[in-house]
Structures are given as structure tokens and as C-alpha cells.
Amino acid sequence: MRTTTALRRAAGAAVCDGSRTVVQAGRDLHLSWPIVQRCFEDYAATVQPQTPPETPAIGIDETRRGKPVWKQNPATQKWELLADAWHIGFVDAVGGQGLFGQVGGRNATSVADWLSSQPASWRAQARYVAIDLCSTFRAAVPRALPHAAVVVDCFHIVQLAQRHLADLRRRLTWRQHGRRARKGDGIYTVRKLLRRNKEDLTEDQHSLLKTELEYMGTYGRQIYAAWQAKELLRDLLGPAVSRTHVTPDRSAVSAARHRFLAHVADHAHLPELIILAATVDQWWDGIETYLTTAITNAPSEGNNRLIKLEARNAFGFRNRANQRLRSRCATTRRSRREAHPH
Incomplete structure (x- = not known):
């Protein structure tokens, strides 16, 4: 069928800017799926920049795309990976400009190759790279951006402390009871309080936490010591400029770090705390950069949510290139709307 320029543009904008699926846009505009898809690709090519904006x-x-695709090599009879299940996304961590691009394969080579393929001016402007506790990403950054500093996201540091605390609680509960905690056990009563922040506990809740763990005996005191270590680690992250709006004093940061490490040294018989302290030391440069810059990886997590929502609305994607284009349009929709409000 013949279509006008205005209709083709409306179809492309409905998918790219209006967050409609291709099927929904086709029904609204009485067009077939292939026509709307071509209109969307043409429209996206005009509104998406050829190179990522500088930041x-x-x-x-990383975000999971689906199942990996394997193919058997007829010559060697070995199965080779054609498409990885993971997509690595690169986003603007401070400017809200959304997703810059995606690449398949969760490995350092894929990350370094994508960063190296960008213009030299873009790479020169990138002074910080925010990541979670992924050694693969950390290894890739110096290869492509040797001048950039790695920033460790504070959420994942606290999440790691919570995970080690939970592992220790379960281990000691099994050692004391020979089973999982159940209703009526002291540790069962306070299991959720252990995940709470110290400042969010009332006096009665804090008293209940100490009383129940003290009643457990040695194992309870060890669990309480692990909870204190988690809170000391949070105190170490507390002076970040994002919370105080003042660059933290190095002596205050050093004192907080010493208190945490000293507490762990006093309880060196708890392997979970030793592993936590070793991880903090291993990633200390990135943690210290977070304290002075307040840069986090929250925009990446937010974009991952939009990417998954886009895939759910479309009931999944078969074409990976189409998925990356749809994902980029979905994550840059807000920034494009703010740049052109009318």
C-alpha cells in the first residue's frame, strides 16, 4: 500500500517516542507489521545520534537478553557460541542521556573493543567509569580508557555486606540447631532486623536484637559482631559527597576505614568478615573515588529496567539488532523529549 511521509513518520514516532509496540502502532494506524518496522528504523536513524554524546x-x-545460541561446527564437531545470553550496556552516568550502546558477551574484550571504537574526543571526555563489583569490567577500562578512574557503586558494597551477614547467620544457625531457623527461635525473631540499617531501628528493636542474640550465646554474639561490621562499613560510605554535599575529609575516611578493619581483625575467626574486608581492600580505589565524586551506577540499573520492560511489551525479541535499537530508543526517550519539548 502507498503511505504518505507524514504517516510513515507518525508510525516511526509511535514506536520510538510513544513507547508503543510495532503491533500496537500498526493496529492504530492500520499498517502492517513490516511497514511499521521499516518506518521505525528510518525514524530512529534520524533522531538517534551517530556517535554517543560526550559525558x-x-x-x-550487564543485562540478560535470553538464552545463548550455539551451533555445531561441522569440521570439528564442537559446539561454538554464536550469541551470548548477556548484553553489556554503556550509559551516561551523570547527564541522563540514556543508553549509548550495547554489545554482546560478558567479557573484558567486548567492553574494551566497544570503548576503543568510539571517537577519540569522546574517550578523552570520559574521566570516570561506574561499575558494580565486576572484575571483568575493571580489567577492560584501563585498556580503552587508561586515564579514567573506576568508581564502585556503593549499593553493591552494602549488598555484599548484607549477603555475607546472611551467609554467616545461616551457617551459625545450622551449627546451633542442626536445621534452618523456625518460628520460636531467637534468630528467627530478629532475622529481618539484621537487614535493617542501624539508624532505622527504634530503641526497642535494637534492644530486642541484642537481647535475642545474647540469649543464643556464642553464636549469637558472633552474628551481632557481623551486623556491627556491616554497620561500620556503611559508616565508611556515609561521608560521601552525595550525602554531606561536602568533599569528605581524608582523615575522617581513614579513621572510618580503620574502625571497620580493626573490628574485622578482632573477629578474624569469622571467615565471612575476612572475605568482606579483603573485597573492600581489593576495590578500595574505586570506593574512595565514589566517596569524593558521588557517582553511582544507578542510571545503568534504571536503564536495565526500561530494557526489560521494552522486551516484555514486545513479548521478546528474535532479532538482537532490533532489540538493541528498541532498547536505545526506550532509554533515550526522556532525554530526547527534554531536548525537544515541542
Whole structure:
């Protein structure tokens, strides 16, 4: 069928800017799926920049795309990976400009190759790279951006402390009871309080936490010591400029770090705390950069949510290139709307 320029543009804008699926846009405009898809691709090519906009901070994170695709090599009879199940996304960590691009394969080579393929001016502007506790991403950054500093996201540091605390609680509960905690056990009563922040506990809740763990005996005191270590780690992250709006004093940061490490040293018989302290030391440069810059990887997590929502609305994607284009349009929709409000 013949279509006008205005109709083709409306079809492309409905998918790219209006967050409609291709099927929904086709029903609304009485067009077939292939026509709307071509209109969307043409429209996206006009509104999406050819190169990513410059930014001082980049966020890197992975999101699962689906199942990996394998193919058997007829010559060697070995199965070879054609498409990885993971997509690595590169986003603007401070400017809200959305997703810059995606690449398949969760490995350092894929990350370094994508960063190296960008213009030299873009790479020169990137001074920080925000990541989670992924050694793969950390290894890739110096290869492509040797001048950039790695920033460790504070959420994942606290999440790691919570995970080690939960592992220790379960281990000691099994050692004391020979089973999982159940209703009526002291540790069962306070299991959720252990995940709470110290400042969010009332006096009665804090008293209940101490009383129940003290009643457990040695194992309870060890669990309480692990909870204190988690809170000391949070105190270490507390002076970040994002919370105080003042660059933290190095002596205050050093004192907080010493208190945490000293507490762990006093409880060196708890392997979970030793592993936590070793991880903090291993990633200390990135943690210290977070304290002075307040850059986090939250934009990457937010974009991952939009990417998954786009895939759910479309009931999944078969074409990976189409999925990356749809994902980029979905994550840059807000920034394009703010740049052109009318």
C-alpha cells in the first residue's frame, strides 16, 4: 500500500517516542507489521545520534537478553557460541542521556573493543567509569580508557555486606540447631532486623536484637559482631559527597576505614568478615573515588529496567539488532523529549 511521509513518520514516532509496540502502532494506524518496522528504523536513524554524546562519566552494567545460541561446527564437531545470553550496556552516568550502546558477551574484550571504537574526543571526555563489583569490567577500562578512574557503586558494597551477614547467620544457625531457623527461635525473631540499617531501628528493636542474640550465646554474639561490621562499613560510605554535599575529609575516611578493619581483625575467626574486608581492600580505589565524586551506577540499573520492560511489551525479541535499537530508543526517550519539548 502507498503511505504518505507524514504517516510513515507518525508510525516511526509511535514506536520510538510513544513507547508503543510495532503491533500496537500498526493496529492504530492500520499498517502492517513490516511497514511499521521499516518506518521505525528510518525514524530512529534520524533522531538517534551517530556517535554517543560526550559525558564525563560512563556507567557499565550487564543485562540478560535470553538464552545463548550455539551451533555445531561441522569440521570439528564442537559446539561454538554464536550469541551470548548477556548484553553489556554503556550509559551516561551523570547527564541522563540514556543508553549509548550495547554489545554482546560478558567479557573484558567486548567492553574494551566497544570503548576503543568510539571517537577519540569522546574517550578523552570520559574521566570516570561506574561499575558494580565486576572484575571483568575493571580489567577492560584501563585498556580503552587508561586515564579514567573506576568508581564502585556503593549499593553493591552494602549488598555484599548484607549477603555475607546472611551467609554467616545461616551457617551459625545450622551449627546451633542442626536445621534452618523456625518460628520460636531467637534468630528467627530478629532475622529481618539484621537487614535493617542501624539508624532505622527504634530503641526497642535494637534492644530486642541484642537481647535475642545474647540469649543464643556464642553464636549469637558472633552474628551481632557481623551486623556491627556491616554497620561500620556503611559508616565508611556515609561521608560521601552525595550525602554531606561536602568533599569528605581524608582523615575522617581513614579513621572510618580503620574502625571497620580493626573490628574485622578482632573477629578474624569469622571467615565471612575476612572475605568482606579483603573485597573492600581489593576495590578500595574505586570506593574512595565514589566517596569524593558521588557517582553511582544507578542510571545503568534504571536503564536495565526500561530494557526489560521494552522486551516484555514486545513479548521478546528474535532479532538482537532490533532489540538493541528498541532498547536505545526506550532509554533515550526522556532525554530526547527534554531536548525537544515541542
